[in-house]
Amino acid sequence: MNTHDWESVIARHFDGLASSEEIAGLSEQLESDAGTRLLYLRLARIHASLAAGEPDEPSAVESEDRLFDLIKKVESFDERRGTRRLGLSVVVAVAMVASFVALYFLRPREEPQIARITGVSGSLIWTGDGGRVVEDLSVGTELTGGTVEGLAPDSWFELQFHDGSTVMISGNSMLTFADRGQKQLRLREGRLSANVVPQPASKPMLIHTRSAVLKVLGTQFDVSTDLSSTALNVSDGKVRLRRLSDGSEVDVPAKHMVVADDDDDKLTLARVPEAVYHWKSQLGLGPKGYGKWLPTTEQRPAALKAIPFVPSDNPKNTLYLLSIPVSRSDSTPVVIQPDSQFVVRGRLNRPARIRFGIGVSHVNGEFAGKFRGDLVDRQQISEPDEDGQFEVVYRIGDFSLDPCVWDRKEKLAARPERLILDAIWAFTYAGGPSGLAITEVELISSNEPLNE
Numbered sequence: 004m005n006t007h008d009w010e011s012v013i014a015r016h017f018d019g020l021a022s023s024e025e026i027a028g029l030s031e032q033l034e035s036d037a038g039t040r041l042l043y044l045r046l047a048r049i050h051a052s053l054a055a056g057e058p059d060e061p062s063a064v065e066s067e068d069r070l071f072d073l074i075k076k077v078e079s080f081d082e083r084r085g086t087r088r089l090g091l092s093v094v095v096a097v098a099m100v101a102s103f104v105a106l107y108f109l110r111p112r113e114e115p116q117i118a119r120i121t122g123v124s125g126s127l128i129w130t131g132d133g134g135r136v137v138e139d140l141s142v143g144t145e146l147t148g149g150t151v152e153g154l155a156p157d158s159w160f161e162l163q164f165h166d167g168s169t170v171m172i173s174g175n176s177m178l179t180f181a182d183r184g185q186k187q188l189r190l191r192e193g194r195l196s197a198n199v200v201p202q203p204a205s206k207p208m209l210i211h212t213r214s215a216v217l218k219v220l221g222t223q224f225d226v227s228t229d230l231s232s233t234a235l236n237v238s239d240g241k242v243r244l245r246r247l248s249d250g251s252e253v254d255v256p257a258k259h260m261v262v263a264d265d266d267d268d269k270l271t272l273a274r275v276p277e278a279v280y281h282w283k284s285q286l287g288l289g290p291k292g293y294g295k296w297l298p299t300t301e302q303r304p305a306a307l308k309a310i311p312f313v314p315s316d317n318p319k320n321t322l323y324l325l326s327i328p329v330s331r332s333d334s335t336p337v338v339i340q341p342d343s344q345f346v347v348r349g350r351l352n353r354p355a356r357i358r359f360g361i362g363v364s365h366v367n368g369e370f371a372g373k374f375r376g377d378l379v380d381r382q383q384i385s386e387p388d389e390d391g392q393f394e395v396v397y398r399i400g401d402f403s404l405d406p407c408v409w410d411r412k413e414k415l416a417a418r419p420e421r422l423i424l425d426a427i428w429a430f431t432y433a434g435g436p437s438g439l440a441i442t443e444v445e446l447i448s449s450n451e452p453l454n455e
Contacts, residue, residue, distance in 0.1 A: 008248075008249075009029070009032060009039050009042060010042060010046065010247060010250070011247040011248045011249075012025045012028070012029050013029065013042065013043055013046050014046065014211075014213070014247055015213070016029060017046065017047070018191070018213055020213065020230070114131070114147035114148065115147060116145040116146060116147055117146070117147060117148060117164060117165065117180075117181070117182040118145070118146050118162045118163060118164045118165065118180070118182070119143065119144065119145050119146070119162070119163050119165075120140060120141065120142055120143065120144045120146065120160070120161070120162060120163075121142060121161045121162065121163045121169065122142060122159065122160065122161030122171070122370070122411060122414070123140045123141065123142060123159070123160050123161070124157065124158065124159040124160075124373070124407050124408050125153065125154075125155050125157040125158035125159055125407060126138075126153070126154040126155045126158055126314060126315045126316075127140055127151060127152065127153055127154060127158050127160050128151070128152050128154060129146065129149055129150070129151045129152075130149050130150045130151075130152075131146065131147050131148060131149025131150070138315055140160070142410070142411070146162070148179075148180055148181035148182065149179070149180070150177065150178065150179040150180075151172065151177075151178055151180075152176070152177045152178075153172055153173065153174055153175055153176045153177070153193065154175070154315075155174075155175070155293070155312060155314075155324070155326075156174050156175065156292070156293045156324065156325075156326030156362075156426060156428045157174075157326075157360065157362070157373060157405075157407065157428060158172075158173065158174060158175070158176075159171070159172070159173045159174075159362075159370060159373070159408075160172050160173075160178075161370065162180065164182060164186060165182075166200055167200045168186070168197070168198065168199045168200050168202075168208070169197065169198045170188065170195060170196070170197045171195065171196045171197070171369070171370050172190075172193055172194065172195050173193070173194055173196075173362060173370060173425070173426075174193055174194060174293075174326070174328070174362070174426060175192070175193055175293060176190070176192060176193020176194055176195065177190070177191040177192050177193060178190055178191070178193075178195060179191070184206060185206035185207075185208075185209070186202070186208040186209070187208075187209045187210075187211070188208070188209070188210045188211065189210075189211040189212070190210060190211070190212050190226065190228050191212075191213070191228075192228060192229060192230075193227065193228070194225065194226070194227040194425075195210070195225065195226050195227075196224070196225040196226075196364070196368040196369055196370065197210075197219070197222075197223070197224060197225070197226075197368075198223050198367075198369065199219050199220075199221050199222055199223075199240075200221055201220060201221035202219065202220050202221055204220065207219055207220045208220075210226065212226070212228040212233045213228065213230060213231075213233075213247075214228065214231060214232055214233045214246065214247055214248065214263050214264070214265065215228075215233040215235075215244050215245060215246050215247060215263040216244070216245045216247065217235065217242050217243070217244050217245075218242065218243040218244075218245070219242050220240070220241070221240055222237060222238075222239055222240025222241060222242055222257075223237070223238040223239040223240065223367045223368065223369075224236060224237045224238060224239075224240075224242055224255075224368060225238075225364075225368030231264065231265060231266075232262055232263060232264040232265075233262070233263045234260065234261075234262045234263075235255055235260060235261050235262075235263075236260040236275060236368065237255045237256065237257055237258070237259055237260070238257060238258070238366065238367035238368055239257050239367065240257060241254055241255065241256050241257070242254075242255050243255070244261060244263060244270065246263040246265075246270060248265045251269060251270050252270075253270040253272060255272060258274060258275050259272050259273065259274055259275060260272075260273055260274075260275050261273070275336070276335040276336075277335070278335065278336045278337070278338040278423075279335050279336075279337055279338070280337070280338055280339075280340050280343065280446075280448035281337075281445075281446060281447060281448060282329060282337040282424065282445070282446040283443065283444070283445045283446075284327055284441075284443055284444045284445070286304070286305040286306060286307055286327075286441075286442065286443070287299050287304065287305040291327065291328055292307060292325065292326045292327040292328055292426075293310075293324065293325055293326040293428070294307040294308055294309055294310055294324070294325030294326065295307070295308040295310055296308075297440065303350075303442075304442045304443070305442070306349065306350065306440040306441060306442045307325050307327060307440065307441050308325065308438075308439070308440040309323035309324055309325040309429070309430060309431065309436075309437070309439040309440065310323065310324065310325070311323060311324075311436070312324040312430070320432070322430045322431070322432065323430055323431045323436055323437055323439055324428065324429075324430040325428065325429055325430070325439070325440075325441060326426055326427065326428035326429075327426065327427050327428070327441070327444060328425070328426050329424045329425055329426055329427065336366075336423045337423065337424045337446065338421060338422070338423055338424070339361075339363065339399055339419050339420055339421065339422055339423075339424055339446070339448075340399070340420065340421070340448040340449075341399065341400070341420045341421075342399070342448055342449050343399040343420075343446055343447065343448045344396055344397060344398045344399060344446075344447050344448075345359065345361075345376065345396070345397040345399075345427070345444060345445070345446055345447075346394065346395075346396050346443075346444070346445045346447060347359065347394070347395050347396075347397070347429065347441060347443075347444050348392070348393070348394045348441070348442050348443045348444075348445075349392070349393060349439065349440050349441040349442050349443070350387065350391045350392060350393070350438065350439075350440045350442065351385060351387040351391060351393050351437055351438050351439060351440075352387075352391065352436070352437060352438025353387070353437060353438065354384050354385065354386050354387065355384065355385060355431045355437040355439065356377075356383070356384050356385070356431065356432070357377075357385050357393075357395055357429055357430075357431060357439065358375065358377050358429065358430050358431065358432075359375070359376045359377055359395075359397050359427070359428075359429050360373060360374060360375045360376065360405055360427070360428050360429075361373070361374050361376070361402070361419060361424060361425075361426065361427050361428075362424075362425045362426040362427075362428075363416065363419050363422040363423060363424055363425060364422065364423050364425050365416075365422065365423070366423065370415075371415060371416040371419075371422050371423075372404060372405070372408060372412075372415035372416045372419070372422075373404070373405040373407065373408050374402040374403060374404055374405055374419045375402065375403060375404075375405045375406075376397035376398075376399075376401055376402045377397070378403050378406075383395075391438075399419060399420060402418075402419055404417070424446065427444055429441060
């Protein structure tokens with residue numbers, strides 16, 4: 004394997020995703036190759052700084068040289084003894100890396116504040132300051148480096164660095180961030196949108212995912228990632244993406260997109276397609292979103308079943324919640340029209356009032372708001388038929404801003420029309436489970452035919 008291959012294996016090792024065969028190969032490579040040991044240290048430094056903040060430390064060059072010299076001394080000692088046992092050398096080399104990282108990068112100290120919360124909604128948790136955990140996040144709070152995690156489909160979090168750059172995560176996402184003169188972020192899962200002011204050419208913002216690294220000098224974009232792929236959509240400016248598996252790179256200009264997937268031979272740019280106004284969920288393709296996925300059987304179609312969720316701000320009120328991300332195979336944005344309506348089909352064990360909401364964004368990927376379709380007029384109770392099936396329609400004209408974002412409504416869109424649909428969610432309040440399971444959600448508009 005080349006350097007890029009080892010970088011990918013090391014990254015998967017730090018994320019806990021490397022196979023036993025990869026770990027064995029990495030151990031042999033660390034024992035035999037000084038360059039790989041140096042690469043391991045560099046990536047360990049990035050991983051440690053993202054996970055635990057940025058304490059005082061020697062320079063990167065000094066630190067690497069000191070570790071390299073130590074490993075050389077151990078190797079020389081082994082050679083003088085006439086032994087080069089693989090296990091001992093590997094254990095010593097890796098132990099030195101771990102000890103050195105712990106000594107110089109994980110020492111506790113008072114961390115500098117690097118950013119301020121400018122928007123927060125839903126259930127979130129922030130971990131920083133050597134493991135300090137905070138659940139009660141509020142706008143205006145200054146943060147050090149750390150990790151923020153959205154715990155529910157309606158979670159939303161916006162962070163502004165001191166230079167004015169903003170990043171936002173939504174839904175079930177996890178983001179680690181740090182800034183010691185160069186902003187470094189790791190999006191472990193979920194979706195991130197950013198508006199980045201011009202950065203120094205020598206110190207671009209770096210965004211790491213499991214499958215790619217993004218180099219950002221100043222732009223508007225959004226990126227989403229899962230275990231095997233990273234999708235980048237650039238609205239303004241330019242972002243360089245490097246795929247970890249083979250080191251291939253591509254510059255993504257404004258109004259273009261690319262998907263970094265190990266199954267593709269090369270990175271292929273594509274123009275962001277024009278919008279569509281009709282969308283239908285495809286739950287039969289596999290588990291997506293928040294809830295318990297039920298595959299297709301001979302008796303029933305695939306469904307997503309609501310699962311218990313306890314809001315952090317109201318722990319006595321259990322919801323039965325599910326959420327479906329809105330996406331198309333060609334990445335075409337789905338735009339809500341003034342005459343749009345949602346048709347929701349599914350199953351219930353007993354009559355229940357189904358609350359229904361949507362998340363929307365602007366064309367540039369910035370969060371635009373969350374809206375509910377059951378607030379203006381009191382939503383009727385849905386009665387399942389003899390087979391337990393139900394259907395309910397929500398007209399876009401009845402949607403209003405979700406109460407959970409009322410505290411910043413002056414910064415959000417007043418209405419969802421002509422905005423991009425990102426996700427839908429549904430839930431029931433009940434003394435027990437209602438059996439809510441959605442089999443299909445369809446967005447209908449007269450501006451586009453339904454036979455796509």
